[in-house]
Amino acid sequence: MRNLFTDVFDNYSTTRAKLGGVAKLVGTPDQVSLLNEIPHRIETFLKDRKIAHLYKVKGSIGNGNIARVPWVGIFRKEVTENAENGYYVVLLFSEDMSKCFLSLNQGITAVEKRYTKSFAWKKMEEAATRALSYLEVAPDVWKGKIPLASTGDLGRAYEAAAIASYEYLRTDPPSDAVFFENLTYLLKHYERLFSLFGKNLHSLFSVSEEEFQNVVLEKAAQLTTSEHVKNIVSAPLFVNPLSNKYVRSPVVAAAAIQAAQFSCEIDATHWTFLSRARKKRYVEAHHLIPISQQSHFQASLDVVANIVSLCATCHRLLHYGADNERKSLLMTLFRQRKEQLQKHDLQIGSNDFLRFYAGTAVIED
Ligand SMILES: [Zn+2]
Numbered sequence: 404m405r406n407l408f409t410d411v412f413d414n415y416s417t418t419r420a421k422l423g424g425v426a427k428l429v430g431t432p433d434q435v436s437l438l439n440e441i442p443h444r445i446e447t448f449l450k451d452r453k454i455a456h457l458y459k460v461k462g463s464i465g466n467g468n469i470a471r472v473p474w475v476g477i478f479r480k481e482v483t484e485n486a487e488n489g490y491y492v493v494l495l496f497s498e499d500m501s502k503c504f505l506s507l508n509q510g511i512t513a514v515e516k517r518y519t520k521s522f523a524w525k526k527m528e529e530a531a532t533r534a535l536s537y538l539e540v541a542p543d544v545w546k547g548k549i550p551l552a553s554t555g556d557l558g559r560a561y562e563a564a565a566i567a568s569y570e571y572l573r574t575d576p577p578s579d580a581v582f583f584e585n586l587t588y589l590l591k592h593y594e595r596l597f598s599l600f601g602k603n604l605h606s607l608f609s610v611s612e613e614e615f616q617n618v619v620l621e622k623a624a625q626l627t628t629s630e631h632v633k634n635i636v637s638a639p640l641f642v643n644p645l646s647n648k649y650v651r652s653p654v655v656a657a658a659a660i661q662a663a664q665f666s667c668e669i670d671a672t673h674w675t676f677l678s679r680a681r682k683k684r685y686v687e688a689h690h691l692i693p694i695s696q697q698s699h700f701q702a703s704l705d706v707v708a709n710i711v712s713l714c715a716t717c718h719r720l721l722h723y724g725a726d727n728e729r730k731s732l733l734m735t736l737f738r739q740r741k742e743q744l745q746k747h748d749l750q751i752g753s754n755d756f757l758r759f760y761a762g763t764a765v766i767e768d
């Protein structure tokens with residue numbers, strides 16, 4: 404392994420510069436190491452331990468654009484077979500080629516798409532910290548965030564999403580014995596997380612109401628064309644197994660906000676301040692039939708038809724106001740949305756609708 408690591412450390416930056424940013428196969432020693440030799444050595448190791456059938460091993464120098472942080476991933480097939488999703492063990496070379504990490508890390512693309520990039524990184528870091536608390540990790544293991552000297556998004560995501568890692572310096576690459584002992588150790592913890600959490604670690608981070616509304620506004624400001632908005636109707640709804648709550652989709656709520664043109668649907672003249680999210684007016688997304696009532700419906704409640712855009716006062720009123728205060732607001736919204744809800748197989752009479760709100764101290768979205 405030492406020589407293979409050195410081939411990458413010594414040549415990757417030069418190859419990257421020569422290729423002018425394009426991920427092209429040119430058979431240099433760094434590419435042979437990353438794409439063939441290192442994956443092959445890891446596969447042989449897994450075969451010897453009779454667990455090769457459980458894993459897919461793959462090296463990458465990037466797709467289209469050449470990667471600043473090249474990697475070799477070891478994916479447990481039941482969790483994921485690609486770097487975008489789930490979590491896996493991955494050998495990551497730092498951008499400045501001064502070191503590399505063998506890291507139990509997370510695929511970040513799915514979370515980035517659902518929320519925003521910087522928010523996703525923050526939440527993956529939170530998931531990594533929580534995941535660590537379920538593992539008993541030896542003192543010599545690097546815990547949490549790793550420094551990859553990265554100036555690109557992918558590297559920064561890997562820095563934030565690292566759970567447990569081993570560091571190897573360019574000046575002191577690991578022997579085979581050390582590397583495979585470390586790999587065995589991380590695979591053991593990979594198995595442990597799989598037995599606890601299944602295919603992804605998304606249940607390990609939570610999104611507060613405030614965070615949700617901020618991401619929704621940010622995403623709503625990015626939705627520009629009405630065509631774009633029209634295509635976003637619903638998202639698959641899932642339950643977070645740890646909190647046992649339904650997880651709302653920010654992009655669906657964003658489409659509803661954009662469709663309402665960032666105004667309050669109780670009364671478009673309600674004044675709201677400009678938010679920092681690209682200078683759009685500050686409004687909040689509210690699920691008219693509260694998402695906590697999902698068990699009463701076959702069709703998803705997380706649809707644009709069921710999400711209203713409200714000024715902060717009206718929104719708080721719906722959640723915390725006295726029944727007689729909020730009844731007229733609820734009826735206004737119900738009348739506006741009744742037909743749209745029916746189109747989405749959400750049939751409900753006004754009395755049943757009001758009952759979802761009656762008497763409860765807190766309406767959970
Ligand atoms: Zn609400």
Ligand SMILES: [Zn+2]
Pocket residue numbers: 667668669670673713714715716717718
């Ligand atoms: Zn209002």
